[in-house]
Amino acid sequence: MRSSAVAALLATSPSFAASQEGWDWMVAPYLWGATVGTDLNARHPPADQDTDFPDLIDKLEGAFQVHVEGQGARFGLFADYTYLGLGDSKNFLRVNTSSDLDSQLFELAAVWSPGADKLEGLEVFGGLRYINVDLKARFDPVNPLFRSAELEADRSYSDLMLGARYTWLLGDRWRFTLRGDGSLGGTEGTWNASVVGQYRLTHGAWLFGYRYLSVEVEDHRNRVDITMNGPMVGYGFIF
Secondary structure, rough: OOHHHHHHHHOOOHHHHHHHOOEEEEEEEEEEEEEEEEEEOOOOOOOOOEEEEEEEOOEEEEEEEEEEEEOOOEEEEEEEEEEEEEEEEEOOOEEEEEEEEEEEEEEEEEEEEOOOOOOOOEEEEEEEEEEEEEEEEEEOOOOOOOOOEEEEEEEEEEEEEEEEEEEEEOOOEEEEEEEEEEEOOOOOOOOOEEEEEEEEEOEEEEEEEEEEEEEEEEOOOOOEEEEEEEEEEEEEEEE
16 A cells, blocks of 8 residues: 555656646645544443444544546546544443544545546546544443443555546636545445535636545444545645
8 A cells, every 4th residue: 555655646746747748637635624423333341232332423623635636638547645533522321431533544546538528527437445543432431330441443444446526617717526436345335425616727726515425444343434524625736
């Protein structure tokens, strides 16, 4: 996976871009104002069976993402990196919890454009999605006869990702892109959907839209479901 990340970074360097005559490149950092929900199903003391903790973490401490893309006449590639920092405390019927979750998501995909016009119309893509989930949770029983317990889960997952997107052009400056994709393999399934509008300038574009992301991972006896959705805004540097 490190070699894939290095390849993506090389693709954004001026020397690499210059060698790809006729390609359009964009580097776009985003801010994501997402609403988050994290559900945990775990076997832990004092319970002797699987116990559900809905919305264990629903407070976002930080979210950042960056999109890098190069597009030729028929083929292209893109890389996405998303960081999520979550933390929360909850009071349940029999136990109180305090939790922190850091998650990183990296995508690398090849794009095929069957249409005659570049960056317009239908495009399909496929590649890899890599996810790292680092969860720490402390369980403090309400009943003082039971001891506190801690849960730590730090694992990485690799999926095969497939998806499609469609871009509409509205005049010379405006365009809208609808994207949907899913992945499966190391995770129990991830789903992603977004709509992004662009307002083109001379050497860049303002970007705004809405994104939905659902990730389900399982680590031994623990299952974590992360759902995020909300508006995002960014600026794309075009060269």
